[in-house]
Amino acid sequence: MKAKEGVINLLNKILTADLTAINQYFVHAKMCENWGYERLHHHIRKRAFDEMKDAEELIEHILYLEGVPNMQxxxxVHVGETVPEQFKADLKAEQEMLAILSEGVNHCTKVGDFTTRHMLEDMVKDVDEHIDWIETQQELIKQVGLENYLSEQIRKEE
Structure with missing residues (x-):
């Protein structure tokens, strides 16, 4: 199926943001693991894998639309040297992704590509959930203090 005007470029822009996020989340997860914050390691690593699944879906969709995925x-990649810096960098990445996805939903609506629009709308929901999670963690740090927050991250998920 041939892509509508501008859709391949848009999908490649989203793919670039996803590939960047995968690397950022992966290094943040490994840093948390190294520091002994097992709960954060587990959650952030899962997010990296979720981004990989999104990238796979984007690649498959670009190929379906007879385009070429730009993997180069x-x-x-913004690496936070502390957990709060990581949250700040990840929140910025998610907010930028939300803007790109919203642009994509609007473009797909204009050109009449409702399949791609639906896929991007699903991604928007996922990004919204992650933004909410990061903002919740930042608020917890404010309320209970960084040391108390981090002491709770040492335990593995039940």
Whole structure:
């Protein structure tokens, strides 16, 4: 199926953001593991794998639309040196992804590509959930203090 005008470029832009996020989340997860924060390691690593699934879906959809996935492009990976810095960097990445996805939903509506629009709308829901999770963690740190928050991250998930 041939893609509508601008859809392949848009999907490749989203793919670039996903590939960048995969790397950022993966390094943050490994850092948390190294620091002994098992709960954070588990959650952030899962997010990296969720981004990989999104990237796989994007690649498959680009190929379905007879396009070529651009795997060479990668944005800047922002590595936080502390957990709060990681949350700040990840929140920024998610907010940027939300903007790109919203642009994509609007473009797909204009050109009449409702299959791609639906796929992007599903991704928007996932990004919204992750933004909410990060903001909740940041609020917890404010309320209970960084040391108390981090002490709870040492335990593995039940």
């Amino acid at each position: 492009r990668l944005g800047t």
